[in-house]
Amino acid sequence: GDSVTQMEGPVTLSEEAFLTINCTYTATGYPSLFWYVQYPGEGLQLLLKATKADDKGSNKGFEATYRKETTSFHLEKGSVQVSDSAVYFCALEASNTGKLIFGQGTTLQVKP
Amino acid sequence: DTAVSQTPKYLVTQMGNDKSIKCEQNLGHDTMYWYKQDSKKFLKIMFSYNNKELIINETVPNRFSPKSPDKAHLNLHINSLELGDSAVYFCASSPAGGLLYEQYFGPGTRLTVT
Numbered sequence: 001g002d003s004v005t006q007m008e009g010p011v012t013l014s015e016e017a018f019l020t021i022n023c024t025y026t027a028t029g030y031p032s033l034f035w036y037v038q039y040p041g042e043g044l045q046l047l048l049k050a051t052k053a054d055d056k057g058s059n060k061g062f063e064a065t066y067r068k069e070t071t072s073f074h075l076e077k078g079s080v081q082v083s084d085s086a087v088y089f090c091a092l093e094a095s096n097t098g099k100l101i102f103g104q105g106t107t108l109q110v111k112p
Numbered sequence: 113d114t115a116v117s118q119t120p121k122y123l124v125t126q127m128g129n130d131k132s133i134k135c136e137q138n139l140g141h142d143t144m145y146w147y148k149q150d151s152k153k154f155l156k157i158m159f160s161y162n163n164k165e166l167i168i169n170e171t172v173p174n175r176f177s178p179k180s181p182d183k184a185h186l187n188l189h190i191n192s193l194e195l196g197d198s199a200v201y202f203c204a205s206s207p208a209g210g211l212l213y214e215q216y217f218g219p220g221t222r223l224t225v226t
Contacts (some may be wrong), residue, residue: 043217
């Protein structure tokens with residue numbers, strides 16, 4: 001079945017460091033891909049999305065490119081801030097079912 | 113002004129009890145969801161309703177029964193609670209089914225079964 005795999009966390013960075021969180025997927029067809037963020041004590045919020053190959057989603061300085069050839073959707077940010085500390089979830093839409101399938105989440109801690 | 117709200121925020125109960133979690137959205141959305149997040153932060157969909165009708169029902173024990181009295185509310189009732197039910201439960205809503213539309217999540221309900 002469809003699945004999403006993310007890099008293990010926690011990821012600990014200093015402020016202004018470059019961030020990459022890896023995400024790969026397995027799916028039939030051409031799923032839409034998403035990154036959600038969960039700040040401490042809150043629900044998930046959509047960070048960015050891409051609906052077809054080579055699309056780049058971007059928001060709040062974060063970017064991710066839909067790579068069909070490597071079945072990846074890695075999240076990047078050039079300069080992280082303490083306020084970016086959160087859990088980041090990669091997800092896909094399962095074959096037009098309307099269901100989101102999530103990766104296991106990656107905790108990011110940014111230190112001043 | 114809360115878009116998707118859940119009550120209670122925390123719920124501690126004993127094995128064998130029956131409990132309910134309530135969810136309300138004031139966004140005018142047609143579709144609502146329940147997700148379960150386990151202790152390792154793994155998040156999985158449980159149910160989805162569109163205009164009070166069940167459209168997604170994952171492999172969830174039948175002790176879990178969602179109820180949608182109207183399209184703004186989706187409650188989750190759990191019978192005969194077990195230790196493994198301890199998790200954070202998130203409600204979400206979207207304008208319609210399918211993922212052309214963003215899902216908006218509630219703050220979660222942390223259920224602890226002792």
